[in-house]
Amino acid sequence: MFETNRFFCLTALSLLLLVVPADATPHLDYVITCESLQKSELELVLTVTGWEPDTLSLQGVPVYLDNPLAEGNGAIVSRLEVSDGSGEEPSGLRRVEAGSAGGLVLQITPVPDTLVVRFKARVAYRHSRQTRDYPIHLPFMDKDQAWLYGNYLFCHPRLDVAEPASVRTPVDIRLSFDLPDSVPLVGVPSAELAFENLHELLSIQFGLGRFLVEETEADGVPVSLIYKNGDEFDEAERETLSERTVATVADLKAFFGSIPYPTCSFLYFRDSGTGGLEGSYACQAYVPAGVDLSSLSDRNSRVFAVTVLHEFFHTWNPITLFALEDPWFKEGVTSYYGNVLSMRLGFYTVEDYRLDWERDAVRLEDGSLVGDIPLTDPRIWQKEYDGEDWRHLSYTRGHAVAMLLDVAIREVSGNNHSLDDVMRLLARRHLHGGYTHEQLMEAIHAATSYDAIPFFDDYVDGNRVPTVEDVLILFHEG
Numbered sequence: 001m002f003e004t005n006r007f008f009c010l011t012a013l014s015l016l017l018l019v020v021p022a023d024a025t026p027h028l029d030y031v032i033t034c035e036s037l038q039k040s041e042l043e044l045v046l047t048v049t050g051w052e053p054d055t056l057s058l059q060g061v062p063v064y065l066d067n068p069l070a071e072g073n074g075a076i077v078s079r080l081e082v083s084d085g086s087g088e089e090p091s092g093l094r095r096v097e098a099g100s101a102g103g104l105v106l107q108i109t110p111v112p113d114t115l116v117v118r119f120k121a122r123v124a125y126r127h128s129r130q131t132r133d134y135p136i137h138l139p140f141m142d143k144d145q146a147w148l149y150g151n152y153l154f155c156h157p158r159l160d161v162a163e164p165a166s167v168r169t170p171v172d173i174r175l176s177f178d179l180p181d182s183v184p185l186v187g188v189p190s191a192e193l194a195f196e197n198l199h200e201l202l203s204i205q206f207g208l209g210r211f212l213v214e215e216t217e218a219d220g221v222p223v224s225l226i227y228k229n230g231d232e233f234d235e236a237e238r239e240t241l242s243e244r245t246v247a248t249v250a251d252l253k254a255f256f257g258s259i260p261y262p263t264c265s266f267l268y269f270r271d272s273g274t275g276g277l278e279g280s281y282a283c284q285a286y287v288p289a290g291v292d293l294s295s296l297s298d299r300n301s302r303v304f305a306v307t308v309l310h311e312f313f314h315t316w317n318p319i320t321l322f323a324l325e326d327p328w329f330k331e332g333v334t335s336y337y338g339n340v341l342s343m344r345l346g347f348y349t350v351e352d353y354r355l356d357w358e359r360d361a362v363r364l365e366d367g368s369l370v371g372d373i374p375l376t377d378p379r380i381w382q383k384e385y386d387g388e389d390w391r392h393l394s395y396t397r398g399h400a401v402a403m404l405l406d407v408a409i410r411e412v413s414g415n416n417h418s419l420d421d422v423m424r425l426l427a428r429r430h431l432h433g434g435y436t437h438e439q440l441m442e443a444i445h446a447a448t449s450y451d452a453i454p455f456f457d458d459y460v461d462g463n464r465v466p467t468v469e470d471v472l473i474l475f476h477e478g
């Protein structure tokens with residue numbers, strides 16, 4: 001993603017000047033404008049104040065964020081205008097020709113007190129190898145609708161030399177929309193939005209234009225169900241989806257103790273296969289045509305319910321609750337809870353879950369990487385969608401480790417404690433922030449009195465892989 005060689009030879013020294021001191025919190029103010037959907041582009045204005053380092057490097061879009069990333073159809077960022085508080089182009093500005101794969105767009109030394117960057121972001125994407133292998137809905141804009149993602153829009157300052165440390169660095173972000181009545185905003189509140197780090201901003205999903213939106217509420221939280229039209233799901237299905245979505249939101253609010261954002265939205269659509277994508281404020285899930293979602297009798301309908309809960313669980317893990325040094329935690333723990341909480345809600349059966357493991361457990365034994373890499377290896381974040389070998393490190397091995405960890409805590413505590421307690425304590429301590437490996441271990445001990453060091457030495461920091469028997473035997477005990 002970073003095209004490291006070119007970047008390194010161009011700006012090694014300036015990178016070292018890049019890191020934002022912990023006590024200095026820059027302010028990033030974004031305004032999005034879209035005059036009409038006809039143009040397939042948006043205009044963005046970023047105003048940076050309170051910037052301390054000597055140099056500012058502006059990261060272009062699209063940018064990888066630990067999800068399959070589409071390719072730009074040509075350069076995405078255009079008509080870049082840079083000015084200081086008085087409207088003048090600052091000296092020390094160096095522009096970089098941004099390609100279709102994001103990368104750096106400009107560098108500036110010294111940085112004026114107020115830096116204003118204005119640019120156009122085209123909405124023109126095609127499938128990459130990642131999105132072909134792991135489908136997401138490509139960001140799109142047609143004359144009636146648009147569905148967009150933050151990491152395809154928001155050029156942003158790099159706040160650290162490495163990812164994800166840069167996007168998780170605390171920063172004060174404001175986002176506001178300046179839209180005509182003819183371009184309604186969908187999926188997020190229209191008021192000014194605030195974020196505490198770039199990851200949350202870049203994880204936003206929202207729609208523009210005409211969608212079918214059904215509003216409801218879950219335990220005091222406004223919930224929107226968003227459909228591309230009224231044809232993809234019939235009324236009975238939409239009614240059931242509303243009930244199930246409300247139950248999912250209410251259950252996770254009770255599980256974590258609070259909801260990270262004031263509203264929640266779910267984009268549901270038909271596509272080949274079943275899958276989804278997480279986001280701040282809004283997430284999405286899709287299911288093939290012909291799967292009747294008005295009942296749970298069809299296993300595909302149950303798998304869809306698990307997918308929705310999985311994507312919504314990501315609103316915490318990792319979007320607002322980030323494991324800084326445990327890249328396995330995002331998909332490992334979420335895959336576990338996607339199933340466990342769906343079973344508790346009656347959306348999924350123990351037999352369904354056992355069948356999944358019957359099918360997947362073999363991957364615990366035959367992946368080329370599965371036993372070679374500790375689950376703390378930072379490359380997992382970068383390469384998670386580079387192929388099945390990398391993906392199964394978190395989705396299968398990480399999932400099995402989360403399951404064994406929960407069972408170990410329950411066994412040692414006589415079922416008085418569980419991984420649930422750990423997730424709740426992490427949310428109380430670190431919501432809208434991140435936690436280190438050490439803080440994770442400390443939270444496990446504080447929440448459950450379980451000493452997780454030997455377990456982590458084996459399965460997380462070490463390369464011990466749970467066996468098929470380790471997993472399947474759990475379905476025969478109890």
Ligand SMILES: [Zn+2]
Binds near residue numbers: 310311314330331
């Ligand atoms: Zn996931």
